[in-house]
Amino acid sequence: MKRTLLAIGLVACAPLVHAAEEVRLWHSLDSAMAVQLERLAAEYNVAQREFRVQLAPLPAGGEKGLVRLGLPINAARPVLYYNRDAFRRAHLTTVPKTWYEMAGVLGRLSESGQACAYTTSWPAWVMMENTGGELSRQVVVRWTSMLATWEKSGYFSYSGRANEGEARFATGECAVLTSSSASRTELAKTARFEVGVAPLPYYEDAYSDTRLIPRGLPPAGAAVWAQRQSVGVTNFFAFLATRAAEARRLRDAMEAELEAVWRGDKTALDALSAVPK
Numbered sequence: 691m692k693r694t695l696l697a698i699g700l701v702a703c704a705p706l707v708h709a710a711e712e713v714r715l716w717h718s719l720d721s722a723m724a725v726q727l728e729r730l731a732a733e734y735n736v737a738q739r740e741f742r743v744q745l746a747p748l749p750a751g752g753e754k755g756l757v758r759l760g761l762p763i764n765a766a767r768p769v770l771y772y773n774r775d776a777f778r779r780a781h782l783t784t785v786p787k788t789w790y791e792m793a794g795v796l797g798r799l800s801e802s803g804q805a806c807a808y809t810t811s812w813p814a815w816v817m818m819e820n821t822g823g824e825l826s827r828q829v830v831v832r833w834t835s836m837l838a839t840w841e842k843s844g845y846f847s848y849s850g851r852a853n854e855g856e857a858r859f860a861t862g863e864c865a866v867l868t869s870s871s872a873s874r875t876e877l878a879k880t881a882r883f884e885v886g887v888a889p890l891p892y893y894e895d896a897y898s899d900t901r902l903i904p905r906g907l908p909p910a911g912a913a914v915w916a917q918r919q920s921v922g923v924t925n926f927f928a929f930l931a932t933r934a935a936e937a938r939r940l941r942d943a944m945e946a947e948l949e950a951v952w953r954g955d956k957t958a959l960d961a962l963s964a965v966p967k
Contacts, residue, residue, distance in 0.1 A: 710742040713922035716756065716915045718748045721901040723765070723912060729824065730763075734929045741922040748915055756915035759923065762931045765912035766872040767904070768816040770891060774884040776804055776865035785888040789836060792891050796845040799865045806847045806864035808840070809855040813848075814944035816868050818937070820890055820904055825940065827962055829896050834958035838951050848952040851945040871907050940965070 719727060724747070731743040772785060780802035786792040796807040810816055817830050840846035847864065849855035859867035860880040868890060869877075878885050890904040897903050916923050947961035956964075 710739055711922050713741050713743045713920065713926060714746070714917060715743060715923070715926075716746050716748040716752065717913070719912055720905060720908065722767070722903070722905055723908060725901050726824075727761075727763075727914075730930060730933060731926070733933075734926055737929070738925075741925055743922075743926050745914075753915055756917060757919055758913050758915050759919070759927075760913055762927050763934050765908055766870045767908050768812075768819050768868055768890045769871045769874075769904075769906060770888045771859060771867040771869060771874075771877060772886045772888065773859070773862060773865045773881075774886045776802070776862070776883070777886070780804070780865075785886065786891050787889070788894050789833065789891045790894075793840070793845065796840065796866070800844055804865045806858060807845050808866040808868075809847045809849045809858055809864040810837075810867065811849065811853040811855040811869035811873075812941075813837075813851070813948050814941040815870075816890070818941060818944075820892060826896070829893060830944075831958045831962055832893065832896075834948060834951055834961065838954075838958060841952060848949075851949070874907065 717724060717727060724745075728745055731745055735742050770785065776799060777783075777785075780798040782795060782798055786795045792808075799807040817833050818825055820829070820833075837846050841848065847858075849858055849864075853869065853873070855864065855867055856869055856873055856877060858864045859869075860877055860882070862882055867877075871887075874885075874887060887906065889906045892904050943965050944962075947956070947964050950956040951958055951961050
């Protein structure tokens with residue numbers, strides 16, 4: 691009898707384990723953005739046990755009865771803008787797809803008399819988003835070292851931490867620009883030439899997941915759909931906003947270190963090692 695009562699007491703005192711509430715979301719993102727959102731959802735599911743996010747592509751016509759929600763993350767992506775007139779003067783008929791192809795293109799532009807072959811806006815953001823929104827130290831060191839070499843040879847010209855490079859591109863001073871896809875409309879208005887847009891170049895040997903290979907302009911109005919606005923959805927979106935703020939702080943720290951590389955004060959590896967992890 692005592693044993694029976696003891697067993698009942700143990701059962702009564704055992705903590706109740708509740709299954710995580712499922713939060714189902716559907717999206718209309720392309721593969722590169724979908725991979726990034728899937729990674730964030732996986733991190734969220736590991737970080738807490740109250741909710742479990744399940745993602746799926748939105749089927750054709752499947753938005754009926756669902757609530758559309760804007761994502762609290764930057765849906766823009768870095769792309770390559772180029773001066774079509776400058777390319778014609780340099781007798782260039784193709785746009786570089788990889789960073790290895792870029793050097794030859796910039797050399798031709800310089801030989802044609804282009805004072806500034808290439809510049810970039812938001813350097814740290816461009817490189818981080820080139821790896822699917824996840825910091826790859828190996829890729830960033832390779833890219834930064836390459837730009838430092840190109841700066842010495844006159845292929846690359848540093849413009850600043852923010853979007854200063856866009857003005858230099860729009861006036862025709864620089865023939866190639868990497869910047870945000872969100873700038874497309876403004877650049878087309880202000881440029882004195884025909885603007886071309888292409889996917890950001892990439893390192894073809896750096897992508898184990900080919901879905902992360904940079905693509906052109908993102909889908910308009912990146913969003914997700916839910917059955918209803920719930921506590922679970924709100925909690926997940928708060929997590930996304932927190933991660934976006936963390937990424938912004940990391941980019942700001944990287945920008946300061948990158949300037950030391952452009953000045954010749956640090957190597958790319960030393961600069962990246964100084965960025966808080």
